[in-house]
Amino acid sequence: MTIEAERQFYLSQMGVHLWYARAPLPGAAPTPDLDFSEPVSERLASSAEVVRSQPAVKGRAPEDSAGSQGNVRDLLKSINAEPEERDKTPLPTSEQTLEARSGAGENVKPAVKASDDESVNISSDVLAGLGDVKLDIGFWLSERYCLMSSVSPDISEELQVQLATNILKALNAGLDEHKRFAWPVFNNPAVMKNARRDLSYLLRRIEKDIVGERTLICLGYVGESAEQHGHVVERLSKTVLQAEHPLSALAGDPGNKKHLWDMLKGQFSGEC
Known part of the structure; x- marks a missing residue:
């Protein structure tokens, strides 16, 4: 020893x-x-x-x-x-801890995750329509309009921003802010267990925080299919001015630009 x-x-x-x-x-x-x-x-x-x-x-x-x-x-x-x-003193349980705090005069309330009622009560049809959705959307904002289009990797982002700015200038509106939204966040879909519900909640947040009271002008499809596009746009605004071609299709085609201009003049004849 x-x-x-x-x-x-x-x-x-x-x-x-x-x-x-x-x-x-x-x-x-x-x-x-x-x-x-x-x-x-x-x-x-x-x-x-x-x-x-x-x-x-x-x-x-x-x-x-x-x-x-x-x-x-x-x-x-x-x-x-x-x-x-080794340790005969038992650890206090969560119920005992809550009772001790409440007895000391503290108002102990269980933590509840903040969420909108609309994000909780989502129909199964909407959730099914948002499955396997891949989005890369740009939002160009002015005081009265919100121009939305899918962002294409085939042409430069600077050119697409310039096209969106020119469209807003044609409506006598300047570009105040530019946002971009990409989904999914991770390439592995198994990482997010409630991906559809989370996407629906984020789209509602975009409606409230970005679109707001502005007129939404959507250029082309933002989803991979017409059905996905409809479910996404439905969560963003109730009234949407839908154009046929996205910004990438307007870049090198004068005919598509003329088609968009004719549509905008018909909708905003007193503002263009």
Whole structure:
């Protein structure tokens, strides 16, 4: 049996450095009172003399061996004890914690995730229509209009922004703000368990925070099919001015531009 000071000395000579937790660790067995009665610095000098003079230590004072045996016995007892015996003080349950807080005068209320009523009560048909939807939509905003079109990777984004700005200028409206919305957030669909409901909620937020009271002008389809496009646009606005071609189709085709201009003049004859 060795006392703690001597054990640390031998371990330090082998390059082993002990680590002691500064605070009790949850679930850990209680640490016994270790014997640090002999300073490490004095033990270094005495151990060196022992190594030079005596090949081995044959005996030890009875009080030292008794103290070390008691420490080791306590340590083994704590290790072999059952978990419930190590800590007989049960942890307070969540109900007891709530009762204690309420008794102290605190108003404890369960946390409820904030969500719109519309996002909770969504029909199964709408959720089915939003399945496997891939969106990359640009929103160009003025004071009165919200121009919406799918963003194409085939042409530069700067050209599409310029086209949208020119369309708003033709309506005597300047470009105040440009937003972009891409879905899904992750390529792996298994990451999001409620992807359809989340998408429906985000589209409603776009309706309230971006579209608002503006007139929504949609250029082309924003979904991969007419059905998906209908479900997406339905969540964005009740009244939509639908054009046939997106911005990417307007870039290099004067005929498509003329078709859009004729439609806008028919709808906003007094504003163009």
